[in-house]
Amino acid sequence: xxxxxxxxxxxxxxxxxxxxxxAQDDQAKTRDAEVLTDVSGKPYRxxxxxxxxxxxxxxxxxxxxxxxxxxxxxxxxxxxxxQRGVVFCxxxxxxxxxxxxxxxxxxxxxxxxxxxxxxELKLVRRVGATKVxxxxxxSPRGDLLYRGRIDDRYVDYGQRRSVVRSQDLRDALDAAxxxxxxARPRTEVIGCDIDFGPTGQHR
Amino acid sequence: MWTLLMLGAMAAPGLEARQQxxxxxxxxxxxxxxxxxxxxxxxPGEVGPFPLVTYEDARKRARQLARICEKRxxxxxxxxxxxxxxxxxRMLTNEQIxxxxxxxxxxxxxxxxxxxxxxxxxxxxxxxxxxxxILTVPxxxxxxxxxxxxxxxxxxxxxFKEDKxxxxxxxxxxxxxxxxxxxxxxxGSGTARRLAAKHGGDHYPNFxxxxxxxxxxxxxxxxxxxxxxxxxxxxxxxxxxxxxxxxLQMHYHPTGKEETDQPRIGLYFTDRKPKRNPCIxxxxxxxxxxxxxxxxxxxxxxxxxxxxxxxxxIWAHMHMIGRExxxxxxxxxxxRKELLHIPDWDFNWQESYFYTExxxxxxxxxxxxxxxxxxxxxxxxxxNHPPKFIEWGEGSTDEMSGLIIGGVTVRPQDELVMWAxxxxxxxxxxxxxxxxxxxxxxxxxxxxx
Numbered sequence: 001x002x003x004x005x006x007x008x009x010x011x012x013x014x015x016x017x018x019x020x021x022x023a024q025d026d027q028a029k030t031r032d033a034e035v036l037t038d039v040s041g042k043p044y045r046x047x048x049x050x051x052x053x054x055x056x057x058x059x060x061x062x063x064x065x066x067x068x069x070x071x072x073x074x075x076x077x078x079x080x081x082x083q084r085g086v087v088f089c090x091x092x093x094x095x096x097x098x099x100x101x102x103x104x105x106x107x108x109x110x111x112x113x114x115x116x117x118x119x120e121l122k123l124v125r126r127v128g129a130t131k132v133x134x135x136x137x138x139s140p141r142g143d144l145l146y147r148g149r150i151d152d153r154y155v156d157y158g159q160r161r162s163v164v165r166s167q168d169l170r171d172a173l174d175a176a177x178x179x180x181x182x183a184r185p186r187t188e189v190i191g192c193d194i195d196f197g198p199t200g201q202h203r
Numbered sequence: 204m205w206t207l208l209m210l211g212a213m214a215a216p217g218l219e220a221r222q223q224x225x226x227x228x229x230x231x232x233x234x235x236x237x238x239x240x241x242x243x244x245x246x247p248g249e250v251g252p253f254p255l256v257t258y259e260d261a262r263k264r265a266r267q268l269a270r271i272c273e274k275r276x277x278x279x280x281x282x283x284x285x286x287x288x289x290x291x292x293r294m295l296t297n298e299q300i301x302x303x304x305x306x307x308x309x310x311x312x313x314x315x316x317x318x319x320x321x322x323x324x325x326x327x328x329x330x331x332x333x334x335x336x337i338l339t340v341p342x343x344x345x346x347x348x349x350x351x352x353x354x355x356x357x358x359x360x361x362x363f364k365e366d367k368x369x370x371x372x373x374x375x376x377x378x379x380x381x382x383x384x385x386x387x388x389x390x391g392s393g394t395a396r397r398l399a400a401k402h403g404g405d406h407y408p409n410f411x412x413x414x415x416x417x418x419x420x421x422x423x424x425x426x427x428x429x430x431x432x433x434x435x436x437x438x439x440x441x442x443x444x445x446x447x448x449x450x451l452q453m454h455y456h457p458t459g460k461e462e463t464d465q466p467r468i469g470l471y472f473t474d475r476k477p478k479r480n481p482c483i484x485x486x487x488x489x490x491x492x493x494x495x496x497x498x499x500x501x502x503x504x505x506x507x508x509x510x511x512x513x514x515x516x517i518w519a520h521m522h523m524i525g526r527e528x529x530x531x532x533x534x535x536x537x538x539r540k541e542l543l544h545i546p547d548w549d550f551n552w553q554e555s556y557f558y559t560e561x562x563x564x565x566x567x568x569x570x571x572x573x574x575x576x577x578x579x580x581x582x583x584x585x586x587n588h589p590p591k592f593i594e595w596g597e598g599s600t601d602e603m604s605g606l607i608i609g610g611v612t613v614r615p616q617d618e619l620v621m622w623a624x625x626x627x628x629x630x631x632x633x634x635x636x637x638x639x640x641x642x643x644x645x646x647x648x649x650x651x652x
Contacts, residue, residue, distance in 0.1 A: 065458070068459035069457075071348065071459040072348045110460070157276050160584070163588040165588055198311075
């Protein structure tokens, strides 16, 4: 009986341990994807529970005209939602972008939020982004609540609306902040393809 | 797809190479297409947002290049193919597009560097050397980070005491990343000075025409265009009559960050008096009052040539909800000749189109233009959502129509008759629009629409 009990304890504790190790592994992976360096070379970890209400990641490239045209809107969104506890960061989804070019570009466009580099496309893959400027809304725990366009300003390449009709990122954020499900959690982005390398491997 | 590819391969040079080597490669097949059609704009400092020079430049966006060329968004060129071709046409052939597609689908192989042609060279600065006179816009002009495209007219008084003859002219923006076009317009009326003064300085906005009837134009700026010298044997110099002001119309496209530009005009003079001076024909219909929801609002205008006229270039103008422009000539013998058709108007890309072969239209020819607007919610460029009444005006949310045909009278002595006729037509356009406006107001007052 005692032996059985000891066995039971070992099994329970053991499996608990194993479970714990697994969980740690998973978190470590996620966290790994979420630690990027910013344009000044400092590591940056996406904020977690207790640190924000939501995280918005916007993938950019320094030379996509559509992504660049969005700079003023990204800055506006960042200002508005900062007050509601949303952390914005813009992430260069470019494999071969030098830190100097990124830094210069971020200064020129005046981004007022953390500006990160993702040369290995870790966060890009974790979120499943394929285009710039693609936006992702993450819960503080890291769940993907929205992924897609910022708004419907571009109907197609070379066709831009004069008046925006659908504020997809704002709508997603408003829903997320009031604890409601996001009505359209995925939308299609008009922009430039993220370059996954010569083999074009997505994952 | 395969038939397309095969057709492409059959018509394009390098068929054998491709059959031997399989998929097209960057060095052999793609680089020549990009160098000849894209690099003029897509290189550092130019209007294209990224360079298309190296293998990496092209590889990382191979699919996008194919997609955008297939939709004929790039290279930017709006006129549909017609009987006349244009010297400044920017167009890929179906075969070239098929090569770009096949290359992207094959994973964008680089190929053998031995096949790579040298990258194209483009002249920098003043193409023809130091100009005889440089006119500089007095202050850098600020282009905001966002918003509609900007049309601005800079007034550059010449204050010449005598007529001068121009053999060449170059407009040189200081910031070509934002400049879509620039045209020096000649004003002998002093109107531009007054408009600028009213606006408090050396320039005025006008999202459309310059606000006066141009006395003529000088060669302007378009991305990648070269400056040409009037050939000694040819009679194409341009007279700058004394008292003329140059009004530089610039078209800027905001890019997401604030930019500035301070363009210059370089003038090259000659003592040789041009045998014939450029003349213009201006067509327009200002009776524009487009109800919301109107899918195809049409207006037309017509001008009868008082003398034989040699047509050299053509330029059309509408604003955001313009859809289509068609221009044709009805010759005295009843024949019809298409001059220009833009089936999918895009305000962002408008420029002068230069006919490859200038042609003569005889006295008595009717030149007709039809403009079509789409004021529905389906038109993404509609500045109002929901759509509203849109009227004639010079603001970016108003509409205009305009057409300018450039050329020379066949006989030099006909210039004055031509000019008088153009001015006369201008007043007709104004009168027609005023009468229509009055009618509308009367109808409104009596409760009808």
